[in-house]
Amino acid sequence: MGDGGTPHGALKPRLELRGITKAFPGVLANDKIDLKILPGEIHALLGENGAGKSTLVKIIYGVLEADEGDLLWNGVPLRIASPHAARKLGIGMIFQHFSLFEAMTVTENIALGLPGRQNMAELARRIVEVSNNYGLPLEPHRHVHTLSVGEKQRIEIVRCLLQNPKLLIMDEPTSVLTPQEADKMFETLRRLADEGVSILYISHKLDEIKALCHKATILRGGKYITECDPTQETSKSLAEMMIGTNLVAPEHVENATRGEVRLKIRDLSMETSDQFGVNLSQINLDVRAGEVMGIAGVAGNGQVEFLEALSGEVLSQDPANIQLDGKPIGKLGPVERRNLRLAFVPEDRLGHGSVPEMDLVDNAFLSAYSQKKLLKAGFIDRSTTTAFAEEIVQKFDVRTAGVSHTAGSLSGGNLQKFIVGREMLQDPRLIIIAHPTWGVDAGAAAAIHQAIIDLAENGAAVLVVSQDLDELFAISDQIAVIAEGRLSVNRNIREITIEEIGLLMGGTHGAGERKEVSSVA
Amino acid sequence: MLLKIEKRPEPSRKMVYVTPVLALLLTVVTSMALFEFLGVNPVEALRNFFIVPINNKYGATELLVKATPLILCAIGLSVGFRANVWNIGAEGQLTFGAIVGGGVFVYFHDVDSVFLLPIMIAMGALGGAIWGGIPAFLKTRFNANEILTSLMLVYVALLLLSFLVHGPWRDPDGFNFPESRVFSDSATMPVLLEGTRLHFGTILALLAVFGTWIMLAKTLVGFQVKVIGAAPKAGAYAGFSQKKIIWFSLLFGGALAGIAGVSEVAGPVGQLLPSISPGYGFTAIIVAFLGRLHPAGIIFAGLLMALTYLGGETAQINLGLPVAVTGVFQGMVLFYLLACDVLVNYRFRFNKIGKVTS
Known part of the structure; x- marks a missing residue:
């Protein structure tokens, strides 16, 4: 699109990398990488997980030091020794993994990232101002541990914007925003670019890159592949450059006959245990066998509470609030629900879906021991569990040096494939998946999407909670929107537009839609 | 040049084993400096501390006697520490176990039966479990911090024991000394090696080590302990109850400490006294961490800490050093261990001063 106008070639690049090389024991993470970002340019950095994007970005931000190669800032070669030095130059970074103190408030966290002492009241005011300006509402006095993933990311973004950066590095910033919010942020980014700020934009959403970025540098396997103008490419051609092979879109066969109702949710209301959480109010939903039900919504609108209620980590008031195959399960715990063949992939891969310090065998045992009968006479059957872990690794193409490695050592995409695989191989009748491909590279995302669709075609009911509308449109049969703890009526994916969903996400139709649901039910 | 601390990508497995050794070396170096300061030849002091106590058969068995309760x-x-349950009241659980187990003898001192000792051991375990169960109840019911409650209960148990041996349980033929009757043969731990104090309690300790090892490595409850400790949310996801694990680890830890209490009063001590333990329950905290919370490591760490008790006594007798040297030594080991443990997750790197240079 490039409506900001491509910056003039005559300008001196704000940042230039020449032949950056960085080796870690056993891997060459960056192999002679070149990159050139002009002032006012929005530059995409594209590549799968493991392509070397994070390493390169860490070198720019002073977290890592390159083994070889030159870094030029406004034409001057220099060494950026630390993030502090990077910030002094005017480089701001929004990490994909948040660096926040959970026990502190939003303001305190932001103050920690800023140089010098801060007047907290003044800072809180500025936070509100900046966050409202950029469509990223934040309450300065809330504690971080009470915030959703999306809200935590907003803190990181606002923290950077407060420092008036000259180069802003953003690692998948829109994955938690509604389309409208993302559009609003694009406007912000374009405005920043017009003001002369350079933006290095990492994302796996190719449409977004096409709409926003002036230039794109593509990495694959640690190597520089090419620089191109994303507005002149198709999403498919970009993706193919990125993964180096021809990409197959998930095949989605329309299910002519939908099966019987597997999951029935009736008048589910939950008080949240978190003082800043969202109460669930009168949720009704049917999910049928063979169907993928997508739940869209902006983070922090009750998804956490909804998922806890479904997994059994929090029990509902009335057993009949949640029914599986007609059996009331609202008062059953996670293990009992698993025994009725309900599988669950939580939002947080590390520390919720897996134990980072434990190896993959133990992590396979974690949720599968009952279904897969991995206990023999009260003892853990290590060899059967190992075989199961290896089956997951093999069937779901988890790239790891072996099942004796810790879950924490896997990349995000591979760990997600492992967790999805562990749940799917338990042959579930109903599977609930939260944010299946958040922060996962294109290759792994495609594999996970295909697995979800295949599972539904084999007769399982699937419920996917996601903030990524492209994803929901790619895999869902039905879609409903959660906003402020209320769930809209579900609609056929072919009969609803992105704009309509966006409006529902904003909560405009919440109350009206809910009544409609009740009458349908 | 600037020393920089940098997080390791994965915790170092090597460092897990290196840091206890490093901590010991640092402790030895520091204590040598301390001995020098006290005017004692450091080499001679170390020899008296570590070698003299165990260079004969009796000394070697004494090491096992001291290591048993530890x-x-x-x-x-x-087990508790692995589950993030910070029970630091083992001393109280040991004491209450000794009270309940020893109390069996006080009331049945004229019974001569092979069942007397097993019943005392069982009651000791029960007593310890009760004393561990109180913090568990307070934690699960009122969310009271178990560090505080378990610690405070130590002093309750010590005072209770003192009251009992000064009053109702005082030996009627004991010339008013604050002590119970001396335990009869059928209420005493069998001696394993003639001419020494090595007793059946050591076998119980080895069984506990072996059983706990199996439990942690092979059973569902052991798995739950590890998961709840490492990632509580993953535990909830798997359907493990955090409350159950809090109860389990406090009851389990209490019961073993209770057995330690009985094995002391029915072993080397031989009766109930106002003081039955030189702080075994507290030193055990150091033993657990020095042993990396692993059963095998705990055996080594237990022997080492037992040696500091013996070494302190020898150093007092031969060199006139204050017996508090033992406590100083134990404290230093824990201090250095905690400091060195930074190396498990972090590494040091030398770096140029963190400024932009062109």
Whole structure:
């Protein structure tokens, strides 16, 4: 699109990398990488997980030091020794993994990232101002541990914007925003670019890159592949450059006959245990066998509470609030629900879906021991569990040096494939998946999407909670929107537009839609 | 040049084993400096501390006698520590176990039966479990911090024991000394090696080590302990109850400490006295961490800490050093261990001063 106008070639690049090389024991993470970002340019950095994007970005931000190669800032070669030095130059970074103190408030966290002492009241005011300006509402006095993933990311973004950066590095910033919010942020980014700020934009959403970025540098396997103008490419051609092979879109066969109702949710209301959480109010939903039900919504609108209620980590008031195959399960715990063949992939891969310090065998045992009968006479059957872990690794193409490695050592995409695989191989009748491909590279995302669709075609009911509308449109049969703890009526994916969903996400139709649901039910 | 601390990508497995050794070396170096300061030849002091106490058969068995309660308590504590349950009241659980187990003898002192000792051991375990169960109840019901409650209960148990031996349980033929009757043969731990004090309690400690090892490595409850400790949310996801694990680890740790208490009063001590333990329950915390919360490591750490008790006595007798040297030594080991443990997750790197240079 490039409506900001491509910056003039005559300008001196704000940042230039020449032949950056960085080796870690056993891997060459960056192999002679070149990159050139002009002032006012929005530059995409594209590549799968493991392509070397994070390493390169860490070198720019002073977290890592390159083994070889030159870094030029406004034409001057220099060494950026630390993030502090990077910030002094005017480089701001929004990490994909948040660096926040959970026990502190939003303001305190932001103050920690800023140089010098801060007047907290003044800072809180500025936070509100900046966050409202950029469509990223934040309450300065809330504690971080009470915030959703999306809200935590907003803190990181606002923290950077407060420092008036000259180069802003953003690692998948829109994955938690509604389309409208993302559009609003694009406007912000374009405005920043017009003001002369350079933006290095990492994302796996190719449409977004096409709409926003002036230039794109593509990495694959640690190597520089090419620089191109994303507005002149198709999403498919970009993706193919990125993964180096021809990409197959998930095949989605329309299910002519939908099966019987597997999951029935009736008048589910939950008080949240978190003082800043969202109460669930009168949720009704049917999910049928063979169907993928997508739940869209902006983070922090009750998804956490909804998922806890479904997994059994929090029990509902009335057993009949949640029914599986007609059996009331609202008062059953996670293990009992698993025994009725309900599988669950939580939002947080590390520390919720897996134990980072434990190896993959133990992590396979974690949720599968009952279904897969991995206990023999009260003892853990290590060899059967190992075989199961290896089956997951093999069937779901988890790239790891072996099942004796810790879950924490896997990349995000591979760990997600492992967790999805562990749940799917338990042959579930109903599977609930939260944010299946958040922060996962294109290759792994495609594999996970295909697995979800295949599972539904084999007769399982699937419920996917996601903030990524492209994803929901790619895999869902039905879609409903959660906003402020209320769930809209579900609609056929072919009969609803992105704009309509966006409006529902904003909560405009919440109350009206809910009544409609009740009458349908 | 600037020393920089940098997080390791994965915790170093090597460092897990290196840091206890490093901590010991640092402790030895520091204590040598301390001995020098006290005017004692450091080499001679170390010889008296570490070698003299165990260079004969009796000394070697004494090491096992002292290590027995340490290992029993530390094994129990390690299960709690793995589950992030910070029971630091093993001393109280040991004491209450000794009260309940020893109380059996006080009331049945004229019974001569092979069942007397097993019943005392069982009651000791029960007593310890009760004393561990109180913090568990307070934690699960009122969310009271178990560090505080378990610690405070130590002093309750010590005062209760003192009251009992000064009053109702005082030996009627004991010339008013604050002590119970001397335990009869059928209420005493069998001696394993003639001419020494090595007793059946050591076997119980080894059984506890072995059983806990199996439990942690092979059973569902052991798995739950590890998961709840490492990632509580993953535990909830798997359907493990955090409350159950809090109860389990406090009851388990309490029971083992209680057994340690009985094995002391029915072993080397031989009766109930106002003071039956030189702080085994507290030293066991050091043993558990020095042993990396692993059953095998705890055996080694237990022996080492037992040696500091013996070494302190020898150093007092031969060199006139204050017996408090033992406590100083134990404290230093824990201090250095905690400091060195930074190396497990972090590494040091030398770096140029963190400024932009062109």
